[in-house]
Amino acid sequence: MTESIPSQFKENAVRQLADEDLRQALTKSKGHFTGGRQKSIDNLPEFEELRDKARDIKNHTIENLDFYLEAYEKKVLSSGGHVHWASTAKDAQEIVLNICQTVGATSVNKGKSMIGEECDINEALEAAGINAVETDLGEYIIQIRNERPSHIIAPAVHLTKAQVEESFRETHTHLDPERVLDEPPTLLEEARKVxxxxxxEAEVGITGANFLVAETGSSIIVTNEGNGDLSQLLPRVHIVLASIEKVVPNLEDASTLLRVLARSATGQEFSVYTTISTGPRRDEDLDGPEEYHVILLDNGRTSMLGTEFQDMLRCIRCGACMNHCPVYQSVGGHAYGWVYPGPMGAVLSPGLLGVDEAGHLPNASTFCGRCEEVCPVHIPLPKMMRHWREREFERHLTPNAYRKGIQLWSFIALRPNLYKRLTSFHIRILGWIGRRRGRFSSLPMAKGWTKYRDLPAPEGKTFQKQWSERS
Amino acid sequence: MNNERNNIINNIRKSLGRAGPICSEEAKELNARVNKPVRNLLPSRTELPKNELINLFQKMAEDVFATVERVKNTDEIPDSLTDYLKKENLPAQVVMSPDPYLDNTPWEKQPLLEIRKGIPNEQDMVSVTSAAGAVAETGTLAMFSGPSHPSTLNFLPETHVVVLPVDRITKNY
Known part of the structure; x- marks a missing residue:
């Protein structure tokens, strides 16, 4: 796998910024997501109110998470399913392998699952000699390219169609090399056939879950290709991989969340398929899996509960924050170096991997606030990124020059008189030096800025001075 | 596995600042929420008379590239289906759900239409089922899995034809 890791965010970002294909791919997708979202919201006057309700449902569930998980478990068992609990990604891997080996599986179908990515399920299966096949088109493309998803709902959004064509030609060597393959429909048709x-062929199907419903013991997936649905219907065994915060009290609550999910994600009124699975096939059923297993994953989430990061557990994985993030749209998802990119990844990854590993990610924000504005469950993402920055600072993980600079600034900022005198002195000096050109193309100690752009020379008085003259 | 379960549940309680399970008073309320759900806020776009509700369903379905054909009664269904198959250049060969509503449709009016009841296989190109309900809000069909409606019929064949009695159209999901 082309590995980039969160601790190398800066290096990753520099590399990604120079990638022309990435720029082309992201420019194309952005308008589609943001425009689509806006249009679908304009068509639903109740959207803002639904957002508030969605936030309240998630908050209520998280505050009573133990209760709802136990209620959910009881219902799964009574419908003939199995529930497995996994504290870590490793535990989840072992449970999956164990189930696969018990039924003698040689091939496993996968519906798109971010928890599957979080647990590196494909790698674990391959290592055990079991063939894992991603059935979501985007996931399939990145699987044959040996990459990680760069977006939580559009895993191959970083690629151009020419790159996909190239990968298909390299992989599907059994097909006619002269075939025409340059338009999305022909690519789609080929993937579908393969x-x-x-x-x-698969004995086991693995899917994620968008929601788990305590009322009925059901798992809900939403898909646009129907691939996850077939993955869970055709094989003999269905495994649901889900993290513990996916549970909701009842189907009405799930419905409210569904009303904000698709609109925020793709701008659809509703996903093409919303499939609710409850237990294995019943005696009288003609199809469906004979075994139904749910794996409930913690992997660091319980330690986010009760902290300033608890709100992050409301996330319903729509991807709106990254679709609207100027940083994500410039560096792409791979720069973040792990499963979850963009603003939600910048908050969640340090929570799951630790601040030592992913502490750089919350720094990758201009705090423009778009992510929070578009979040369907009102997660205060910028505020939480600030909390992570504070933790990084407290643990002395920030570079020395940065620390010294911040300390100097806070020393001055805490002394208003000194601040006033220093700023008005500086502004006069800089204004005088730059009076002819009106800007600086280089300045000592400001190379990070002037390397790429000029710094305008200050004109007139400081903000504070102008403010006091007005009032 | 029980250990893992208890660890996770205990960690949740510890993090939420509780020593044990939720007290019984509160649990009663939560149980009510689980077992007797109340309707949440619903979009008002469906506040329409019955006939317009059918139009809304059709519009929402067509917006996402479904095709809709209205027929007066079950007698017209076989002709309508074969016309569609011809138009789309599909074989007159369908796999159908063993469903009471479809059983009462006079398929004998189209003797050339080949019908197989049951679950689809890899070669089936067209499935025909009914739908237990339909949602005008989004133009969505609701299907319940069961012996009279195997779910693979919804997903496996590339073309899915659904017979929907209009009285099954509801406002919201």
Whole structure:
């Protein structure tokens, strides 16, 4: 796998910024997501009120998470399913392998699952000699390219169609090399043909879950391709991989969340398929899996509960924050170096991996606040990134020059008179030196700025001075 | 596995600042929420007379590229289906759910239409099912899995034809 890791965010970002294909791919997708979202919201006058309700549902569930998980477990068991609990990604891997080995599986179909990515399930299966096949088109593309998803709902959004064509030609060597393959429909048709065969070979299907419902013991997935649905229907065994915060009290609550999910994610009124699964096939059923397993993953989430990061557990994984983030839209998802990119990743990854590993990510924000504005469950992402920055600072993980600079600034900022005198002195000096050109193309100690752009020379008086003259 | 379960549940309680399970008073309320859900806020776009509700369903479905054909009664269904198959250049060969509503449709009016009841296989190109309900809010069909409606019929064949009695159209999901 082309590895980039969160601790190398800066290096990753520099590399990604120079990637022309990435720029082209992101420019194309951005308007589609942001414009689509806006349009679907304009069509629903109740959207803002639904957002508040969605936030309240998640808050209520998280405050009573133990209760709802136990209620959910009881219902799964009574419908003939199995529930497994996994504290870590490693535990989840072992449970999956154990189930696969018990039924003698050689091939596993996967619906798109971010928890699957978080647990590196494909790698674990391959290592055990089990063939894992991603059935979501985007996931399939990145699987054959040996990459990680760069977006939580559009895993291959970083690629151009020419790159996809190239990967298909390299992988599908059994097909005619002269075939025409330069338009999205032809690519889609080819992927469908290749994948269709594999659906029937798998003994086990693994999906994620958008929601788990305590009322009925059901798992809900939303898909646009129907791939996850086939992955869980055709094989003999269905495994649901879900993190503990996916549970909601009842189907009404799930419905409210569904009303904000698709609109925030893709701008759809509703996803093409919303499938609710409850237990294995019943005696009288003609199809469906014979075994139904749910794996509930913690992986660091319980330690976010009760802290200033608890609100992050409301996240319903729509991706709106990254679609609207100027930083994500410039560096792309791979720069973040792990499963979750963009603003939600910048808050969640340090929570799951630790601030030593992912502490750089919360620094990758201009605090423009768009992420919080568009979040369907009102997660205060900028505020939480600030909390992570504070933790990074407290743990002395920030570079020395940065620390000294911040300390100097806070020393001055805490002394208003000194601040006033220093700023008005500086502004006069800089204004005088730069009076002819009106800007500086280089300045000592400001190379980080002037390397890429000029610094305008100050004109007139300081803000504080102008403010006091007005009042 | 029980250990893992208890660890996770205990960690949740500890993090939320509780020593044990939720007290019984509160648990009663939560149980009510689980077992007797109340309707949340619903979009008002469906506040329409019955006939317009059908139009809204059709518009929402067509907006996401479904095709809709209205027929007067079950007698017209076989002709409507075969016309559609012809138009789309599909074989007159369908796999159908063993469903009471479809059983009462006079398929014999189209003797050339080949019908197989049951679950689809890899080669089936067209499935025909009914739908238990439909949602005007989003143009969505609701299907319940069961012996009269195997779910693979919804996903496996590339073309899915759904017979929907209009009285099954509801406002919201």
């Amino acid at each position: 994948l269709r065969k594999k659906y029937f």
